[in-house]
Amino acid sequence: MSGSVIVLGAGLAGLSAAYHLNELGIVCEVFEKEPYVGGHCHTKQVDGFNFDEGAHVFFGKDEYSQRFVYEPLDKDLNHFHADIWNNYGGQRYGRYPVQANAHALTPEQTTRCVLDFIAATQQPEQTVRTYAEWCHASFGKTFTEEFMLRYARKVWTVEPEELNTEWLGSKVGGRISRPSLEQVVRGAVDPNPQTLNYLTEFSYPTNGGFGRLAEPLLAGVQNLHTGCGVAKIEAAARRITFTNGVIQHYEDIISTVPLPTLVKLTVDAPAEVRAAADKLMWTSVRCVNLGIARADVGTGNWGYFYDHDVPFFRISFPHRFAPGNAPAGHSSISCEIAYSRRKPLDEAGLVERVIDCLCDAGILQHSDRIAIQDQTDIAYAYVVFDFNRTASLAIIHAWMESVDLYPCGRFGEWGYHWSFEAIESGHRVANRVFERIRKA
Numbered sequence: 001m002s003g004s005v006i007v008l009g010a011g012l013a014g015l016s017a018a019y020h021l022n023e024l025g026i027v028c029e030v031f032e033k034e035p036y037v038g039g040h041c042h043t044k045q046v047d048g049f050n051f052d053e054g055a056h057v058f059f060g061k062d063e064y065s066q067r068f069v070y071e072p073l074d075k076d077l078n079h080f081h082a083d084i085w086n087n088y089g090g091q092r093y094g095r096y097p098v099q100a101n102a103h104a105l106t107p108e109q110t111t112r113c114v115l116d117f118i119a120a121t122q123q124p125e126q127t128v129r130t131y132a133e134w135c136h137a138s139f140g141k142t143f144t145e146e147f148m149l150r151y152a153r154k155v156w157t158v159e160p161e162e163l164n165t166e167w168l169g170s171k172v173g174g175r176i177s178r179p180s181l182e183q184v185v186r187g188a189v190d191p192n193p194q195t196l197n198y199l200t201e202f203s204y205p206t207n208g209g210f211g212r213l214a215e216p217l218l219a220g221v222q223n224l225h226t227g228c229g230v231a232k233i234e235a236a237a238r239r240i241t242f243t244n245g246v247i248q249h250y251e252d253i254i255s256t257v258p259l260p261t262l263v264k265l266t267v268d269a270p271a272e273v274r275a276a277a278d279k280l281m282w283t284s285v286r287c288v289n290l291g292i293a294r295a296d297v298g299t300g301n302w303g304y305f306y307d308h309d310v311p312f313f314r315i316s317f318p319h320r321f322a323p324g325n326a327p328a329g330h331s332s333i334s335c336e337i338a339y340s341r342r343k344p345l346d347e348a349g350l351v352e353r354v355i356d357c358l359c360d361a362g363i364l365q366h367s368d369r370i371a372i373q374d375q376t377d378i379a380y381a382y383v384v385f386d387f388n389r390t391a392s393l394a395i396i397h398a399w400m401e402s403v404d405l406y407p408c409g410r411f412g413e414w415g416y417h418w419s420f421e422a423i424e425s426g427h428r429v430a431n432r433v434f435e436r437i438r439k440a
């Protein structure tokens with residue numbers, strides 16, 4: 001069956017859409033602006049080091065994970081018990097999440113955390129609207145104000161009162177775990193790590209980095225054009241222009257291009273759609289990647305930093321996920337810094353500030369030789385679930401539907417998709433296009 005279907009973007013969602021269309025007997029063409037596939041799941045090679053786009057690990061539990069990751073990559077995966085920690089300033093550390101491991105705080109802080117948590121559990125059930133309200137009701141004042149909201153401001157770059165609670169649920173469990181009183185008390189007195197998280201175990205490729213995840217899908221995709229982005233869409237005429245100047249007619253477009261970009265590129269998008277797209281909020285992430293000429297840098301898999309004077313909100317150690325991620329005798333660190341139109345990135349001396357903070361935190365030693373410095377900019381990293389999102393999305397998606405543009409993936413559906421949810425999104429949209437063509 002043919003219907004001149006175009007897929008925009010060869011991240012996991014676009015590859016999955018093309019793979020499933022292929023299975024359904026529909027010919028499509030995939031166009032990707034970058035010279036490589038994988039989108040956010042791409043792994044970059046820099047002088048013998050592999051860097052993913054920030055910390056990327058696999059923990060899907062659904063049929064897509066089974067079919068497209070665990071089965072085909074089987075022997076090429078290492079499996080881990082997650083070892084995640086928090087930095088509480090200077091060289092003070094504790095296991096993540098704080099609400100189940102409060103013993104690592106000062107005794108005074110631990111006491112306040114437990115007492116405030118008990119006070120919160122004694123409150124009558126209340127309706128919460130904002131993320132800030134949800135945190136207060138779930139964790140009490142001290143956990144909320146000193147950890148959850150502080151971190152939220154740093155990573156989401158907006159005030160926690162501007163966030164709704166829609167993003168907190170997830171297929172693999174709540175994104176931020178609510179402990180029982182017993183778990184809080186246990187964590188306050190027991191120095192053994194308490195796990196309380198959707199992510200207790202994960203897998204990671206033995207070699208080649210997280211980017212390997214694209215391979216099984218890629219094997220089932222034809223007509224792929226990399227280094228060829230969309231430059232212009234004329235929706236009424238069903239005409240698309242690519243960055244290489246080629247103009248093509250289409251019947252359906254599956255788009256994984258971030259919605260604000262897609263709307264800008266569609267020259268005849270109505271004014272109300274443009275206004276809705278302008279209201280969408282997201283964060284970007286700058287990764288400062290370092291290769292260190294020392295083998296044993298860091299402990300655990302990754303850690304979170306709450307302090308706003310520290311530029312990064314999270315650091316991870318790629319060499320600890322797979323030895324091949326760094327040359328022998330070397331380590332690697334990826335430091336993620338959030339920014340947005342609400343909180344622009346302060347680029348002045350960024351790498352030096354990152355290195356200073358890593359030394360203050362005891363991760364690096366002043367004597368360490370930095371073998372390589374690299375930066376990756378993730379222009380669209382996380383969708384911000386503010387109170388404009390739902391209404392704006394309804395307007396944009398309704399318009400897209402009316403002109404045979406099908407949104408797909410993390411930034412087409414504009415959600416908090418993990419990699420396996422991006423694969424599922426591609427399958428869903430392939431079925432929709434198949435049905436449209438079948439009924440035509």
Ligand SMILES: Cc1cc2nc3c(=O)[nH]c(=O)nc-3n(C[C@H](O)[C@H](O)[C@H](O)COP(=O)(O)OP(=O)(O)OC[C@H]3O[C@@H](n4cnc5c(N)ncnc54)[C@H](O)[C@@H]3O)c2cc1C
Pocket residue numbers: 008009010011012013014031032033034037038039040041053054055056057058059228229230231256257258261285378380381382408409410411417418419420422
């Ligand atoms: C910092 C970070 C950490 C993450 N950690 C994890 C994790 O640990 N585990 C996990 O499962 N998931 C994680 N994710 C989520 C995961 O990366 C995404 O769910 C997944 O990559 C989304 O795939 P996608 O295909 O929907 O989007 P993308 O990967 O964004 O793919 C979209 C594609 O469209 C292309 N494109 C854009 N504009 C154009 C254009 N004009 N023309 C043509 N092509 C275009 C892009 O180049 C890209 O290849 C993380 C994400 C981020 C940002």
